[in-house]
Amino acid sequence: MASTSENLRVLIVGESVYKIHTHFKGFASYETGYCTMSLEPFIKRFDGLGIDFTFMPNHEVSLRFPLALDEMNAYDAIVLSDAPADSFLLHPDTLAGEIVPNRLALLGEYVEQGGGLAMVGGWMSFGGFHGKAHYAFSPMADILPVGILPHDDRMEVPEGCVPEVAVAGHEVLSGLPAAWPDFLGYNRVLPKRGEVVLSFQNGDPLLVTEQSGRGRIACFTSDILPHWGSPRFLEWEGYVPFWTNLFRWLGG
Numbered sequence: 648m649a650s651t652s653e654n655l656r657v658l659i660v661g662e663s664v665y666k667i668h669t670h671f672k673g674f675a676s677y678e679t680g681y682c683t684m685s686l687e688p689f690i691k692r693f694d695g696l697g698i699d700f701t702f703m704p705n706h707e708v709s710l711r712f713p714l715a716l717d718e719m720n721a722y723d724a725i726v727l728s729d730a731p732a733d734s735f736l737l738h739p740d741t742l743a744g745e746i747v748p749n750r751l752a753l754l755g756e757y758v759e760q761g762g763g764l765a766m767v768g769g770w771m772s773f774g775g776f777h778g779k780a781h782y783a784f785s786p787m788a789d790i791l792p793v794g795i796l797p798h799d800d801r802m803e804v805p806e807g808c809v810p811e812v813a814v815a816g817h818e819v820l821s822g823l824p825a826a827w828p829d830f831l832g833y834n835r836v837l838p839k840r841g842e843v844v845l846s847f848q849n850g851d852p853l854l855v856t857e858q859s860g861r862g863r864i865a866c867f868t869s870d871i872l873p874h875w876g877s878p879r880f881l882e883w884e885g886y887v888p889f890w891t892n893l894f895r896w897l898g899g
């Protein structure tokens with residue numbers, strides 16, 4: 648969707664996590680909890696590159712993610728990263744018995760009208776951990792250009808796996824080093840439509856892109872951050888250029 652401002656407007660949804668630990672010391676136990684809710688270190692790496700980021704952490708998605716197309720159109724691209732389908736499907740009004748729009752179906756309309764949409768991998772993307780990301784039977788199964796497995800689709804690769812370029816001339820890869828660093832895992836998806844731009848040696852896709860209506864879609868099956876995004880990936884000279892290219896490609 649063409650931006651009316653000079654900067655590209657990108658909404659990143661997900662990523663945050665609350666953690667609760669129970670500690671046992673002899674006869675006594677106690678709990679500690681903390682949350683990781685900031686993408687600031689990631690976002691700051693794009694300072695001066697013409698991208699305005701809005702971050703919506705996981706715990707806000709159910710209530711705050713747009714329920715109307717005109718609200719989605721405030722962004723040139725929407726990126727779902729480690730955010731389970733139920734967060735979008737179970738609005739508080741839904742749990743109270745009211746009828747509300749299906750926000751995942753609306754994302755398909757958003758793309759058809761010119762928006763950019765990406766799903767980035769993680770334990771709560773695509774199929775996800777124990778299948779709990781739960782996208783396989785949602786509207787996203789038709790919107791995304793990949794087949795989503797309805798069970799645990801995680802491929803944990805502690806020895807590392809290095810992607811290979813399948814479409815050398817794709818503009819998302821423009822100006823990047825030829826050699827890619829390793830990843831420590833990804834979600835296994837099945838190629839269905841679009842172009843497989845990057846894949847692993849076993850043929851599993853890392854990056855799939857598609858033009859859909861007036862908009863664009865990308866599926867990146869590994870992670871922006873650890874642990875699947877290895878330190879070699881985060882420190883790679885092509886890291887910021889790659890994501891910049893991808894966000895700009897999504898925004899048209």
